[in-house]
Amino acid sequence: DLPSRNRPKWISKVVTYRIISYTRDLPRVTVDHLVAKALNMWSKEIPLSFRRVVLGIPDIVIGFARGAHGDFYPFDGPGGTLAHAYEPGPGLGGDAHFDEDERWADGRGLGINFLAVATHELGHSLGLRHSSDPDSVMYPTYGARDSENFKLSPGDIREIQELYGMEGCR
Numbered sequence: 001d002l003p004s005r006n007r008p009k010w011i012s013k014v015v016t017y018r019i020i021s022y023t024r025d026l027p028r029v030t031v032d033h034l035v036a037k038a039l040n041m042w043s044k045e046i047p048l049s050f051r052r053v054v055l056g057i058p059d060i061v062i063g064f065a066r067g068a069h070g071d072f073y074p075f076d077g078p079g080g081t082l083a084h085a086y087e088p089g090p091g092l093g094g095d096a097h098f099d100e101d102e103r104w105a106d107g108r109g110l111g112i113n114f115l116a117v118a119t120h121e122l123g124h125s126l127g128l129r130h131s132s133d134p135d136s137v138m139y140p141t142y143g144a145r146d147s148e149n150f151k152l153s154p155g156d157i158r159e160i161q162e163l164y165g166m167e168g169c170r
């Protein structure tokens with residue numbers, strides 16, 4: 001893929017995010033918690049941190065929507081595409097949209113593991129592309145994972161550090 005110097009990435013050390021809509025399938029606090037957990041999985045590996053804002057225009061807008069929802073990629077109902085996210089940049093850049101027509105779960109019950117999908121989408125929001133490694137969070141298709149020990153693969157960590165450098169190195 002492109003040398004990392006050309007790939008879009010966040011320049012600021014602190015990236016803001018705002019959750020603007022939720023799903024009926026999970027309590028709001030669960031969505032807030034799992035989004036923070038997914039963001040932290042990435043940010044703990046790189047010299048970049050995330051700050052949640054509840055007002056104003058953030059770098060990353062996160063929300064649930066069904067069908068056509070104001071961008072060029074309408075969702076497709078239950079199944080199929082589960083979510084999508086935009087690479088770093090202004091406006092839609094970095095935003096992550098989740099298909100409300102899926103049945104979202106917190107990793108215990110039946111349904112799509114929201115933590116796993118959010119980690120994949122936020123990987124895109126940080127500038128990562130797909131990986132051909134089935135163990136990678138960035139693999140193009142969803143694989144049911146138990147969220148107990150859900151974590152980034154070594155390849156995921158290598159990719160994100162190639163783009164943003166290693167945590168602890170200034």
Ligand SMILES: CC(C)C[C@H](CS(C)(=N)=N)C(=O)N[C@H]1Cc2cn(c3ccccc23)CCCCCCNC1=O
Pocket residue numbers: 079080081082083084085116117120121124139140141142143
């Ligand atoms: C990796 C995800 C978290 C995010 C990606 C979308 S993205 C943009 N963020 N890379 C995703 O949703 N992939 C589809 C890909 C996909 C699999 N199938 C499809 C049938 C129709 C349309 C898409 C698919 C076969 C049937 C299974 C459908 C349910 C699972 N869907 C997927 O795995």
Ligand SMILES: [Ca+2]
Pocket residue numbers: 075076077078079080081082099101102
């Ligand atoms: Ca769908």
Ligand SMILES: [Zn+2]
Pocket residue numbers: 069071073084097
């Ligand atoms: Zn969208």
Ligand SMILES: [Zn+2]
Pocket residue numbers: 120124130138139140
């Ligand atoms: Zn993807």
